[in-house]
Amino acid sequence: MKLLKFGGTSLANARKFLFVADIIEKNFQCGKTAVVLSAPATVTNHLVSICEEIVNYDNMLTIIATLEKIFIDLINDLNKVQSNFLYEITKKNIIRELDQIKNLTHGISLLKTCPKNVRAIIISKGEILSVYIMKNILISRNYKVTIIDPIYNFASSGTYLDSTVDILESKKRIEKIHFQKDNILLMSGFIAGNRKQELVLLGRNGSDYSAAILAVCLKAKCCEIWTDVDGVFTCDPREIPNTHLLKSISYQEAMELSYFGAKILHPRTIEPISQFNIPCIIKNTKNIKSNGTWIKKK
Ligand code: ADP
Ligand code: ASP
Ligand code: MG
Numbered sequence: 001m002k003l004l005k006f007g008g009t010s011l012a013n014a015r016k017f018l019f020v021a022d023i024i025e026k027n028f029q030c031g032k033t034a035v036v037l038s039a040p041a042t043v044t045n046h047l048v049s050i051c052e053e054i055v056n057y058d059n060m061l062t063i064i065a066t067l068e069k070i071f072i073d074l075i076n077d078l079n080k081v082q083s084n085f086l087y088e089i090t091k092k093n094i095i096r097e098l099d100q101i102k103n104l105t106h107g108i109s110l111l112k113t114c115p116k117n118v119r120a121i122i123i124s125k126g127e128i129l130s131v132y133i134m135k136n137i138l139i140s141r142n143y144k145v146t147i148i149d150p151i152y153n154f155a156s157s158g159t160y161l162d163s164t165v166d167i168l169e170s171k172k173r174i175e176k177i178h179f180q181k182d183n184i185l186l187m188s189g190f191i192a193g194n195r196k197q198e199l200v201l202l203g204r205n206g207s208d209y210s211a212a213i214l215a216v217c218l219k220a221k222c223c224e225i226w227t228d229v230d231g232v233f234t235c236d237p238r239e240i241p242n243t244h245l246l247k248s249i250s251y252q253e254a255m256e257l258s259y260f261g262a263k264i265l266h267p268r269t270i271e272p273i274s275q276f277n278i279p280c281i282i283k284n285t286k287n288i289k290s291n292g293t294w295i296k297k298k
Pocket of ligand 2: 038044189190203204206207208
């Protein structure tokens, strides 16, 4: 089993979704594959803005309209190039999720406050829609897909917006599921469930952490994190000139980098994979020939 995680920068438009589907397909042809997806780039920030516009209902509706345009443009573009794309079903899914946000925002605007559990539901929608869209691309290519529910399977504790997953309990739950061998496994990143089976989030950038947990639960031989840079550099290549790509770093070094704020990885990503000694590689969807950076024990 291989675990692949794609960040929002790799899912920013229809072309990128199709490219990611190609990578998933290639991997699945070589063996069992599980995939964790983030929200398309910018979507989570828009969702967060909705929750911050409590006093202005019209502004909330404007942001929802922006989101609707992002997703409808995306599936319109997909429909032009992906044969047999399940356009109508996908559109219905998108409208249903956005309608739920509209209903919640109406409530928030009346209450003039946004409770954290409602905030979590709204902010999670990008990851949920990414999975619907990818599922329907893969089905249109004749693959079978199983969706893993992170609310039930990722047992977590903490706050609605920043929870920590109980690895052993989640592993038990996922081990009980009977996965069909010929199915690609798909899961929304960033999301987990609390003791009351309510949706909670894993903190900003949390899909990396979701990928690490799922890699452990599925006993993956490798966890691949696909992003928009060639791997881990000596510092943020977008901020600092003349940085160097690192061929490999230890779990300890990766943990230090992320805890001190390197956005390339969510800080809690390394703990599960290091505990279960699962090698991780950071790869670039914009430059698949690059060797990436390995994160291993040594
Ligand atoms: P994704 O959408 O794939 O999760 P992110 O934007 O969350 O991507 O993380 C990738 C970004 O992390 C890069 O574009 C880069 O700007 C930033 N980054 C910060 N520190 C580093 C580092 N040391 N090496 C590589 N990238 C880094
Ligand atoms: N979409 C979420 C965020 O922007 C989680 C992630 O991308 O990992 O923080
Ligand atoms: Mg990220």
